[in-house]
Amino acid sequence: MGLGGATARLLFFLSFFTSGIHLLLSDTDPRDGDWPNRFPAFLPPSSSPIHSIHIFSSMTAALKSLKSQWQNTPPSWDQSDDPCGAPWEGVTCSNSRITALGLSTMSLVGKLSGDIGGLAELRSLDLSFNSNLTGPLSPRLGDLLNLSILILAGCGFSGSIPDELGNLAKLSFLALNSNKFSGGIPPSLGKLSKLYWLDLADNQLTGTIPISKGTIPGLDLLLNAKHFHFNKNQLSGSLPPELFNSDMMLIHVLFDGNQLEGDIPSTICQVQSLEVLRLDRNSLDGEVPDNLNNLTNLNELNLAHNKLRGPFPNLTRMDALNYVDLSNNSFESSEAPDWFLTLPSLTTLVIEQGSLQGTFPSEVFSFPQIQQVLLRNNAFNGSFNMSVSISPQLQLVDLQNNQISSVTLTADYTNRLILVGNPVCIALSNTSYCQLQQQSTKPYSTSLANCGSKLCPIEQKLSPQSCECAYPYEGTLYFRGPSFRELSNDNTFHSLEMSLWDQLGLTPGSVFLQNPFFNVDDYLQVQVALFPPTGNFFNRSEIQRIGFALSNQTYKPPKYFGPYYFIASNYPFPGGSRGNSLSTGVVVGIGIGCGLLVMSLVGVGIYAIRQKKRAEKAIGLSKPFASWAPSGNDSGGAPQLKGARWFSYDELKKCTCNFSQSNEIGSGGYGKVYIQDFVRIYLPENCSLVISYTLSPGV
Numbered sequence: 001m002g003l004g005g006a007t008a009r010l011l012f013f014l015s016f017f018t019s020g021i022h023l024l025l026s027d028t029d030p031r032d033g034d035w036p037n038r039f040p041a042f043l044p045p046s047s048s049p050i051h052s053i054h055i056f057s058s059m060t061a062a063l064k065s066l067k068s069q070w071q072n073t074p075p076s077w078d079q080s081d082d083p084c085g086a087p088w089e090g091v092t093c094s095n096s097r098i099t100a101l102g103l104s105t106m107s108l109v110g111k112l113s114g115d116i117g118g119l120a121e122l123r124s125l126d127l128s129f130n131s132n133l134t135g136p137l138s139p140r141l142g143d144l145l146n147l148s149i150l151i152l153a154g155c156g157f158s159g160s161i162p163d164e165l166g167n168l169a170k171l172s173f174l175a176l177n178s179n180k181f182s183g184g185i186p187p188s189l190g191k192l193s194k195l196y197w198l199d200l201a202d203n204q205l206t207g208t209i210p211i212s213k214g215t216i217p218g219l220d221l222l223l224n225a226k227h228f229h230f231n232k233n234q235l236s237g238s239l240p241p242e243l244f245n246s247d248m249m250l251i252h253v254l255f256d257g258n259q260l261e262g263d264i265p266s267t268i269c270q271v272q273s274l275e276v277l278r279l280d281r282n283s284l285d286g287e288v289p290d291n292l293n294n295l296t297n298l299n300e301l302n303l304a305h306n307k308l309r310g311p312f313p314n315l316t317r318m319d320a321l322n323y324v325d326l327s328n329n330s331f332e333s334s335e336a337p338d339w340f341l342t343l344p345s346l347t348t349l350v351i352e353q354g355s356l357q358g359t360f361p362s363e364v365f366s367f368p369q370i371q372q373v374l375l376r377n378n379a380f381n382g383s384f385n386m387s388v389s390i391s392p393q394l395q396l397v398d399l400q401n402n403q404i405s406s407v408t409l410t411a412d413y414t415n416r417l418i419l420v421g422n423p424v425c426i427a428l429s430n431t432s433y434c435q436l437q438q439q440s441t442k443p444y445s446t447s448l449a450n451c452g453s454k455l456c457p458i459e460q461k462l463s464p465q466s467c468e469c470a471y472p473y474e475g476t477l478y479f480r481g482p483s484f485r486e487l488s489n490d491n492t493f494h495s496l497e498m499s500l501w502d503q504l505g506l507t508p509g510s511v512f513l514q515n516p517f518f519n520v521d522d523y524l525q526v527q528v529a530l531f532p533p534t535g536n537f538f539n540r541s542e543i544q545r546i547g548f549a550l551s552n553q554t555y556k557p558p559k560y561f562g563p564y565y566f567i568a569s570n571y572p573f574p575g576g577s578r579g580n581s582l583s584t585g586v587v588v589g590i591g592i593g594c595g596l597l598v599m600s601l602v603g604v605g606i607y608a609i610r611q612k613k614r615a616e617k618a619i620g621l622s623k624p625f626a627s628w629a630p631s632g633n634d635s636g637g638a639p640q641l642k643g644a645r646w647f648s649y650d651e652l653k654k655c656t657c658n659f660s661q662s663n664e665i666g667s668g669g670y671g672k673v674y675i676q677d678f679v680r681i682y683l684p685e686n687c688s689l690v691i692s693y694t695l696s697p698g699v
Contacts, residue, residue, distance in 0.1 A: 126151040142167040150165075244271050310332060312332070444493045473571055483562060
């Protein structure tokens with residue numbers, strides 16, 4: 001009796017305990033941030049197994065809800081209900097908690113709804129290069145308080161950037177570039193004190209640059225940031241002096257391609273860690289700060305296409321400079337500044353329409369790394385001397401539309417010199433340097449010489465390593481601040497190839513580069529194809545790994561390529577059911593085949609019905625229950641009955657025209673008498689006048 005009572009009490013306790021868990025797990029909405037207040041009686045300690053079960057259940061529910069809203073999720077997401085136990089591709093778990101979601105280049109289609117806020121333990125979220133992920137970002141991204149990496153580069157998101165992103169105190173990497181975001185930069189981003197990478201480039205952002213004031217945060221508080229990438233937007237107003245200070249660690253400041261006005265603040269020269277400064281393609285005016293040459297670590301300086309005025313900038317002691325572009329401003333007329341001769345690391349000097357005059361200092365051509373000198377549309381005059389020692393790296397000298405009257409050349413220089421539009425070309429118009437010259441070298445392309453003339457099927461490419469056809473991972477690298485401009489040096493791109501296959505864990509020789517060129521934004525653009533080490537395809541995990549390495553900047557190109565971003569093309573995963581769309585020809589073929597099949601089935605059905613009717617008619621005519629004469633001819637006498645025959649209800653209904661009252665001629669003891677056409681039972685086009693006795697439908 002005692003044992004039975006104890007058992008009953010134990011069962012009752014277990015029933016109550018499991019009921020509590022059921023209530024906790026099933027009656028709470030994973031999107032409801034207030035569930036602890038709604039169910040305080042059932043709230044377990046954070047370290048208890050029940051709490052872990054709840055967290056896992058709510059995160060799984062949130063991920064499943066996202067899955068239902070997205071197309072082209074990985075096939076493994078359909079094969080299991082447990083994203084951690086039978087792992088879903090792109091999902092990383094720790095202690096049964098979803099800590100990372102990486103779906104780069106999966107061809108996802110849909111929106112990023114508020115369900116993302118249910119993945120409370122996420123540390124990394126990478127949805128890069130899914131151009132069909134569209135719509136606004138949910139403010140519930142701000143609920144991911146453990147997030148340190150957020151990458152949405154190369155998607156199709158629009159609307160404003162949520163203020164709630166400022167709640168992500170652990171965030172160190174934020175890449176929202178190459179979307180369609182509009183509105184202003186949220187001041188709340190200034191609260192992200194651990195942020196070192198901030199990339200909002202290539203969007204449609206407007207308004208001014210937010211600066212802290214009182215309790216309102218601003219970007220000037222991001223003292224640990226190394227990357228300010230705001231280029232290619234529609235930002236307006238000035239560059240606030242408060243944005244920069246000596247405590248900052250910035251190495252890349254990119255504001256090119258905006259609508260900024262006013263002066264360049266002198267405070268920017270306090271950030272001595274700067275390596276790349278691009279303020280070109282704005283409407284900046286005023287004078288360039290006198291202390292600009294404090295930036296002694298600067299590799300690239302681009303102030304072109306503004307309205308800058310005053311004296312020509314002083315770049316003395318900026319010995320690390322490789323690339324300088326001061327073109328198309330309104331500087332005061334001056335001779336070539338002395339610093340022209342004090343930049344030993346210079347590879348590219350671009351000052352077009354810079355109001356420069358006098359004699360050009362030919363010593364520039366002897367700098368050991370100099371590649372291009374582009375000084376068209378100035379007022380250089382007198383004699384142009386290239387008889388001095390010329391650097392073997394020098395490929396192009398362009399002095400179009402100046403006032404040069406004579407030229408002295410050395411036989412050692414055989415590369416391009418352009419003097420079209422100078423007085424010297426009036427008498428020497430037939431010389432090569434007085435004619436516009438076409439680029440003599442083809443753009444770089446990885447060699448396929450060892451592969452012969454082999455051709456590949458559509459969508460496949462020839463691997464330079466194996467000379468076999470495969471499906472490469474393709475995309476475009478955009479280098480925002482390379483320290484060179486000359487593209488004829490193959491060794492430059494060989495080094496890029498080697499860095500890609502080495503750092504991305506690919507087979508040596510499995511990288512194909514082609515068609516490098518400088519686009520209208522002065523970015524070096526290079527098409528890239530990465531080939532699988534074995535087989536014809538990369539699997540999804542490999543694509544996610546490579547995509548993350550390129551979006552998270554884990555991959556580092558050679559230093560002289562400068563800051564970059566990558567935009568991937570859709571990848572044709574094998575199988576074609578998810579993550580890969582069928583080709584148009586295949587879709588059309590399937591549609592035609594299905595149509596023919598349906599038509600065939602309909603035809604067979606019609607034929608079967610007709611055959612059945614013919615059989616029924618033949619049976620009915622072969623079994624008459626009366627005849628008029630042995631010969632079958634009607635002699636006018638009474639019919640000779642052979643016996644009774646049973647008729648179905650449908651047959652009676654048919655030959656009486658649905659028991660029409662017009663065919664009724666009276667009633668008998670067992671029902672009504674109708675005029676009935678037995679001959680036309682199976683051909684009921686009309687109802688003839690042959691008298692018969694039949695039961696009524698009600699009998």
